[in-house]
Amino acid sequence: MDNRRELISPFFRKVELRDTLSPEERDAILRASDDVRVVSAGHDIVREGDRPSHSTLLARGLSARFSITQDGARQITALHLDGDFVDLHSFLLKTMDHGVRALTDCVVISFPHARLRTITEQQPHLTRLLWLNTLLDAALHREWLVAKGQLSSLEHMAHLICELQVRFEVAGRADKGGFTLAMTQADLADAMGISTVHANRTLQELRSTRLLEWENGIVQIHDVAALRRLGQFDDNYLHLRREPR
Amino acid sequence: MDNRRELISPFFRKVELRDTLSPEERDAILRASDDVRVVSAGHDIVREGDRPSHSTLLARGLSARFSITQDGARQITALHLDGDFVDLHSFLLKTMDHGVRALTDCVVISFPHARLRTITEQQPHLTRLLWLNTLLDAALHREWLVAKGQLSSLEHMAHLICELQVRFEVAGRADKGGFTLAMTQADLADAMGISTVHANRTLQELRSTRLLEWENGIVQIHDVAALRRLGQFDDNYLHLRREPR
DNA sequence: CGGTTAATTGACCCACTTCAAGCGCGGTGG
DNA sequence: CCACCGCGCTTGAAGTGGGTCAATTAACCG
Numbered sequence: 001m002d003n004r005r006e007l008i009s010p011f012f013r014k015v016e017l018r019d020t021l022s023p024e025e026r027d028a029i030l031r032a033s034d035d036v037r038v039v040s041a042g043h044d045i046v047r048e049g050d051r052p053s054h055s056t057l058l059a060r061g062l063s064a065r066f067s068i069t070q071d072g073a074r075q076i077t078a079l080h081l082d083g084d085f086v087d088l089h090s091f092l093l094k095t096m097d098h099g100v101r102a103l104t105d106c107v108v109i110s111f112p113h114a115r116l117r118t119i120t121e122q123q124p125h126l127t128r129l130l131w132l133n134t135l136l137d138a139a140l141h142r143e144w145l146v147a148k149g150q151l152s153s154l155e156h157m158a159h160l161i162c163e164l165q166v167r168f169e170v171a172g173r174a175d176k177g178g179f180t181l182a183m184t185q186a187d188l189a190d191a192m193g194i195s196t197v198h199a200n201r202t203l204q205e206l207r208s209t210r211l212l213e214w215e216n217g218i219v220q221i222h223d224v225a226a227l228r229r230l231g232q233f234d235d236n237y238l239h240l241r242r243e244p245r
Numbered sequence: 246m247d248n249r250r251e252l253i254s255p256f257f258r259k260v261e262l263r264d265t266l267s268p269e270e271r272d273a274i275l276r277a278s279d280d281v282r283v284v285s286a287g288h289d290i291v292r293e294g295d296r297p298s299h300s301t302l303l304a305r306g307l308s309a310r311f312s313i314t315q316d317g318a319r320q321i322t323a324l325h326l327d328g329d330f331v332d333l334h335s336f337l338l339k340t341m342d343h344g345v346r347a348l349t350d351c352v353v354i355s356f357p358h359a360r361l362r363t364i365t366e367q368q369p370h371l372t373r374l375l376w377l378n379t380l381l382d383a384a385l386h387r388e389w390l391v392a393k394g395q396l397s398s399l400e401h402m403a404h405l406i407c408e409l410q411v412r413f414e415v416a417g418r419a420d421k422g423g424f425t426l427a428m429t430q431a432d433l434a435d436a437m438g439i440s441t442v443h444a445n446r447t448l449q450e451l452r453s454t455r456l457l458e459w460e461n462g463i464v465q466i467h468d469v470a471a472l473r474r475l476g477q478f479d480d481n482y483l484h485l486r487r488e489p490r
Numbered sequence: 491c492g493g494t495t496a497a498t499t500g501a502c503c504c505a506c507t508t509c510a511a512g513c514g515c516g517g518t519g520g
Numbered sequence: 521c522c523a524c525c526g527c528g529c530t531t532g533a534a535g536t537g538g539g540t541c542a543a544t545t546a547a548c549c550g
Binding site: 065067069070071073074075077078089092093094095097098120121124127128131132134135136137138139141142143144145146148149150151192193232236237239241243245 | 310312314315316318319320322323334337338339340342343362365366369372373376377379380381382383384386387388389390391393394395396437438477481482484486488490
């Protein structure tokens with residue numbers, strides 16, 4: 001159970017960046033959790049069309065939400081890292097309209113919908129915090145739409161890396177100026193809605209600006225300010241502000 | 246007050262497509278509502294950076310969520326019609342990370358956050374239904390990401406029109422094969438993340454396929470099945486299924 | 491050492507952009 | 521009543537960002 005608490009802690013950390021959690025609320029979350037599972041890289045955590053009976057919290061690892069179009073193209077619509085719920089929305093949407101795949105080996109914890117429901121019935125504040133988590137997802141979706149719609153691929157990539165840098169930091173998985181990002185260039189391309197070839201060339205262009213390095217899955221940002229300027233990045237949409245919700 | 250009930254009814258309708266509302270719950274919503282306002286076309290309903298003390302329901306009209314990039318480009322990230330909350334997320338996110346503008350004259354109803362909070366404390370089921378509304382927003386965002394990332398502009402436009410057709414129908418604002426869509430081609434371009442010129446040419450191409458007409462703000466779809474095929478449209482992501490949430 | 495997956499490169503192509511001009515219409519003011 | 525203006529729509533011409541196809545290299549793995 002202490003192990004469990006340890007696994008859930010990235011989630012607590014994420015929440016506590018936006019509001020405070022009482023010890024009782026932490027316990028309630030802990031009690032709502034169920035199985036701990038390992039999903040190895042490349043496998044699906046949930047599939048499109050599923051009607052899950054529980055929602056899944058990513059305790060450790062990197063996973064991606066994606067949809068496949070009729071002609072087989074894949075669009076990644078979100079990336080999850082430690083402390084992110086990958087399908088909390090299935091609690092109320094019921095049917096998955098997309099899949100979630102592990103990009104690295106992932107440790108996940110399941111939360112039976114019945115227990116989440118109990119939380120909504122007994123813990124208003126905790127309910128709002130869970131709700132908030134899904135609102136953050138939506139805020140990220142909007143920002144991705146803006147980036148995809150209005151930025152060049154170079155700017156878009158800079159933006160994405162800035163976002164990941166902040167999120168990895170917040171998840172406690174970045175050290176000064178660097179983090180491990182286990183995404184292939186094909187994954188990156190699918191997240192940005194560009195071809196693999198172009199993702200490769202854009203990345204090279206970005207590297208040639210000397211703003212960052214990305215070798216063997218390790219991203220090193222040399223000039224955060226300049227990278228943010230290039231990607232027109234402003235972290236407002238991450239709502240990193242502690243206040244009563 | 247009967248007038249108020251009438252104004253809120255599109256929202257009830259939207260909710261009742263996904264679950265059932267008790268008379269008490271309807272009353273609770275009604276009691277939570279406050280001012281009714283008219284916002285004329287072109288004016289902002291909420292602005293980026295605002296910290297609203299209430300959330301706004303669009304009772305009648307068409308409005309758009311948008312972000313402006315640093316170089317002045319505008320991306321529309323969502324369209325709202327009768328019965329949609331334009332900023333329910335501000336209840337928990339607190340700060341608006343984007344604006345909402347009326348595209349037509351709009352009738353809006355405000356819901357003070359304090360009263361929404363009371364709902365979360367006393368009405369678990371209603372809370373889940375409000376939460377659900379924001380989850381639907383997120384589902385639409387994801388679908389827009391897929392459309393923008395993986396479809397050609399012709400397919401994307403077909404997809405968007407299919408979505409609007411369903412949503413207008415559901416809002417009771419479409420008659421067989423047609424609905425009034427008061428968007429300029431510039432608005433359309435900003436929603437799709439393409440140039441106005443290209444939006445114009447894409448629309449012409451779409452018209453030339455004879456799948457639809459779009460004249461004077463009236464969209465007439467002649468061949469829904471073919472349009473859906475073209476836009477790879479599947480309404481799963483709208484979650485139009487009545488079940489306990 | 492063959493087999494597989496990821497990164498890279500070159501050559502050619504086209505979907506979409508930009509710039510610039512023209513047109514039609516409703517609204518307004520003299 | 522008409523001249524003028526502004527906005528939305530349309531069109532043409534020319535440029536470019538990013539796509540596609542196809543081949544090569546690099547790293548890993550049993």
